[in-house]
Amino acid sequence: MINQERIVQELMELVQIDSAPGQERLLADALKQKLVALGLDVIEDNAGAAIGGNAGNIIARLPGTLKDAPTVAFAAHMDRVTPGLGIKPQIRDGAIYSDGTTILAADDVAGIVQMLEAVRALAEQKIEHGDIELLFTISEEAGLQGAKNLDRSLIKANAAYFLDGGGDVGTIIPSAPAQRKITVKVNGIPAHAGIEPEKGISAIVVAADAITHMNLGRIDEETTCNIGTIKGGIATNIVPAEVTLLCEVRSRNEAKLAKQVDHMVGEFEAAAKRFGVTADITVDESYPAMNLSEDDQAVQLVVEAVKALGLSPVLVPTGGGSDANILVGKGLPSVILGIGMEKVHSTQEFIAIKQLVAGAELVVAIVQQAAKA
Numbered sequence: 001m002i003n004q005e006r007i008v009q010e011l012m013e014l015v016q017i018d019s020a021p022g023q024e025r026l027l028a029d030a031l032k033q034k035l036v037a038l039g040l041d042v043i044e045d046n047a048g049a050a051i052g053g054n055a056g057n058i059i060a061r062l063p064g065t066l067k068d069a070p071t072v073a074f075a076a077h078m079d080r081v082t083p084g085l086g087i088k089p090q091i092r093d094g095a096i097y098s099d100g101t102t103i104l105a106a107d108d109v110a111g112i113v114q115m116l117e118a119v120r121a122l123a124e125q126k127i128e129h130g131d132i133e134l135l136f137t138i139s140e141e142a143g144l145q146g147a148k149n150l151d152r153s154l155i156k157a158n159a160a161y162f163l164d165g166g167g168d169v170g171t172i173i174p175s176a177p178a179q180r181k182i183t184v185k186v187n188g189i190p191a192h193a194g195i196e197p198e199k200g201i202s203a204i205v206v207a208a209d210a211i212t213h214m215n216l217g218r219i220d221e222e223t224t225c226n227i228g229t230i231k232g233g234i235a236t237n238i239v240p241a242e243v244t245l246l247c248e249v250r251s252r253n254e255a256k257l258a259k260q261v262d263h264m265v266g267e268f269e270a271a272a273k274r275f276g277v278t279a280d281i282t283v284d285e286s287y288p289a290m291n292l293s294e295d296d297q298a299v300q301l302v303v304e305a306v307k308a309l310g311l312s313p314v315l316v317p318t319g320g321g322s323d324a325n326i327l328v329g330k331g332l333p334s335v336i337l338g339i340g341m342e343k344v345h346s347t348q349e350f351i352a353i354k355q356l357v358a359g360a361e362l363v364v365a366i367v368q369q370a371a372k373a
């Protein structure tokens with residue numbers, strides 16, 4: 001059903017078009033041209049302008065041949081991590097690699113070409129389908145900026161499938177944690193460390209005291225946290241007046257997330273109080289959780305589609321955050337699908353051609369499954 005030669009060539013073509021967070025223009029233009037040629041209606045939103053980038057999110061709509069079938073959405077991101085410029089893809093042993101000096105950018109060009117090839121297959125095989133929406137986001141790798149600035153009303157589907165997951169095709173990721181970032185500045189009192197240290201209160205000692213009272217690392221099966229950076233102090237002869245800590249908490253459970261954030265904030269405040277100083281604490285939401293259960297319709301639909309391809313569905317949670325978290329936060333049930341890419345974000349990144357093809361077949365199977373529903 002899928003033209004292997006064509007999808008491989010298209011992946012090779014598109015990874016050679018430079019793209020980076022906020023610098024997706026060349027790839028966006030190439031994609032728009034292809035989408036229009038395939039008969040889709042194409043919109044580019046204003047997210048690019050909102051984040052100072054040179055391209056917006058692209059939303060493309062393929063009108064259905066079936067009037068009553070539900071709309072299904074698929075998504076992938078157009079940006080990539082570094083080193084991701086001047087990619088020279090190579091085929092060896094049934095897989096596509098870079099030349100070893102850059103990433104391959106199968107993350108997420110594989111997802112993009114799986115969608116394009118699926119659209120071609122639907123037309124060539126005359127497969128009946130409902131409306132299909134394809135979303136190509138910007139700046140995913142730089143804080144999910146494209147998804148955060150996406151106008152939600154442009155998506156009509158009641159579920160979205162993100163072709164952006166690790167693992168073989170058949171891997172279904174229905175849940176991912178929410179993340180909060182905690183920034184803490186402890187305000188100590190400076191003093192000369194040799195002449196009158198008793199007049200000072202060390203911000204570093206206060207921070208250390210707080211940390212020794214904290215539960216950190218893995219909190220439970222759904223919750224993790226980390227103090228990632230600590231910066232403070234000026235010289236050995238000054239009792240440090242300031243120390244700043246950056247911390248994160250992740251959980252697939254919002255209540256547990258809030259509890260762990262409160263615990264950490266509470267310990268910083270308690271330590272500051274014990275020493276008679278203050279701490280400035282801010283908590284920011286990086287992204288909300290995505291937490292569909294196995295029984296959700298959007299998940300069941302893809303389970304059936306995977307089975308229809310003769311593959312075994314494997315449901316796994318992820319510990320990371322992606323565009324799907326943001327769309328879930330905007331009220332769109334979303335599932336991440338494994339697309340067969342491996343060793344992403346490294347110069348060893350590759351994708352087996354079999355997996356590349358299977359991912360496109362899965363897109364078609366999901367569309368067919370949705371049309372049955």
Ligand SMILES: [Zn+2]
Nearest residue numbers: 077107108164
């Ligand atoms: Zn990705």
